Amino acid sequence: MPAKKTSKEELTVKAMQLFRKKGYFNTSIKDLSEACNIPKSHFYYYFKGGKVDLMVEVLEAVRGYFTERVFPIATNVDLSNEEKWSKIAEKLQRIFLSQKGGCIMGLTTLEISNAPEKDVFLPIIQSYFSEMINCIEGIYTGQPNSRELATRAVQDIQGGLMLMQLYGDSSYFLSALERSHPNKQGI
Numbered sequence: 001m002p003a004k005k006t007s008k009e010e011l012t013v014k015a016m017q018l019f020r021k022k023g024y025f026n027t028s029i030k031d032l033s034e035a036c037n038i039p040k041s042h043f044y045y046y047f048k049g050g051k052v053d054l055m056v057e058v059l060e061a062v063r064g065y066f067t068e069r070v071f072p073i074a075t076n077v078d079l080s081n082e083e084k085w086s087k088i089a090e091k092l093q094r095i096f097l098s099q100k101g102g103c104i105m106g107l108t109t110l111e112i113s114n115a116p117e118k119d120v121f122l123p124i125i126q127s128y129f130s131e132m133i134n135c136i137e138g139i140y141t142g143q144p145n146s147r148e149l150a151t152r153a154v155q156d157i158q159g160g161l162m163l164m165q166l167y168g169d170s171s172y173f174l175s176a177l178e179r180s181h182p183n184k185q186g187i
Contacts, residue, residue: 008046008057011036016058020101023111024055052117055108059124062104063131071131074138081139081182088135089177092157096173102165105129106158129154139182153180 014036018027029051033040047053073079073087096102105125112118137150153176160176163169178184 006036006038006042009061011038011043011046011054012057012061015054016061016104017099017101019055019058020099020104020107024051024108024117025111025115027051052120055117056120056124058104059108059121059128063124063128066128067131071135074135081141084139085180085182088139089181092177093174096161096164097170102161103158106161136180156180 011032015027015032018032018035022031029040029043032043032051032054036042043054044050047057070088070091073091074084076084079087101107105128108121109125112121132154133147133150135150136153137146140146140149140153143149156176156179157173160173163172
């Protein structure tokens, strides 16, 4: 395998794609090195703790993307709640319908729930889902039970993503987004 100059960010993106398709435990460093066309040792240059450190980087990158590009839509004072939801739903569709594997945060949670790595990964995943609930709660502002509604919306969306993967049918995810629309919440 020829040595190829690559960046930590490129490795993170390629690893994210592979983890999303194969899962954390079914993805080996060998799989990753082949997908990135680099020697296995190259991963340890960037990720001293191996696959655990790489997965932390992947989860942080996903959380960072949503924190910077998706969740702030909910606080845009120039948009109505309906416009906020439409923009967020559009981004979620673009993200989750354009790639195989669904939500890496949800998939990783299920996969590592009883593994030793959970103590490293779960705080990042919990932060992501807390931020998502806060984001949606901001759109549902004005309802006395906005937190509960936002939590239900996130649960519904994640369930829709899981069923979409299980049955290969995006209507589960799209229906969850539709049910979570502010107009459907009586807001």
